Amino acid sequence: MRGERTVLVTGGTKRIGKAIADALRADGWRVITSSHRADSGADIVADLAEPLGAAKLYAACLRMLGGNPPDALVNNAALFVGDDATLETVNFVSPHKLTTLMAGRETGRGVVVNILDCRVLGGIEPRDAYERSKRELLEDTAKSAALFADTVRVNAVAPGPVLAPEGVSEKAGEMPLGRPRPEDVARAVAFLLDAEATTGCVVPVDGGQSAMRGRW
Numbered sequence: 001m002r003g004e005r006t007v008l009v010t011g012g013t014k015r016i017g018k019a020i021a022d023a024l025r026a027d028g029w030r031v032i033t034s035s036h037r038a039d040s041g042a043d044i045v046a047d048l049a050e051p052l053g054a055a056k057l058y059a060a061c062l063r064m065l066g067g068n069p070p071d072a073l074v075n076n077a078a079l080f081v082g083d084d085a086t087l088e089t090v091n092f093v094s095p096h097k098l099t100t101l102m103a104g105r106e107t108g109r110g111v112v113v114n115i116l117d118c119r120v121l122g123g124i125e126p127r128d129a130y131e132r133s134k135r136e137l138l139e140d141t142a143k144s145a146a147l148f149a150d151t152v153r154v155n156a157v158a159p160g161p162v163l164a165p166e167g168v169s170e171k172a173g174e175m176p177l178g179r180p181r182p183e184d185v186a187r188a189v190a191f192l193l194d195a196e197a198t199t200g201c202v203v204p205v206d207g208g209q210s211a212m213r214g215r216w
Contacts, residue, residue: 004030008074009074011077016159016182016185017077043064049089069102071108071110073111075094075113084129087130088133102152109151113157114156118206120134120158121204149199157203158206158210161206179207
């Protein structure tokens with residue numbers, strides 16, 4: 001058991017976020033979940049589409065922890081459809097703000113894991129606002145890892161077609177290792193949280209899809 005280590009998982013009550021939260025609880029983490037929905041069962045309700053959503057979420061997390069920052073942050077919450085500005089705010093701007101707030105800690109080195117999408121790996125141009133926002137988060141992972149190395153490690157996991165969002169259809173493509181499960185993504189997150197000598201790393205969890213495409 002890992003005792004008092006705490007992690008904030010955004011969007012941690014459904015889909016991949018729930019699998020991550022469940023796996024980390026099993027590993028002994030105290031997990032704090034967030035959601036924009038009041039009926040989600042999340043520990044904190046915060047809308048990351050709002051300009052101050054990230055700051056409000058982090059402040060609420062600090063209050064829950066008696067003023068102490070969480071040991072870890074998993075930027076999992078994502079929006080798949082919507083207007084371009086909202087997609088960028090939820091998928092890139094708010095995760096970046098939360099990472100910056102984590103980096104302002106006064107004691108200890110924290111860790112951040114960003115949840116990306118394997119479609120943004122490599123040199124293929126993003127096709128839409130969703131992919132552009134995830135590409136920005138990919139680039140920010142490396143920048144933040146270098147900029148904030150004194151206080152926080154920043155890594156990322158890039159899932160493949162694990163669970164298609166409700167109302168969204170996606171082609172799975174070739175996966176020599178088979179379709180990944182939410183639990184596979186969760187184990188990659190858990191690894192990066194414990195990999196104390198690793199920062200700026202992106203782990204594809206896509207059944208070998210990006211390797212077959214020569215994109216990573």
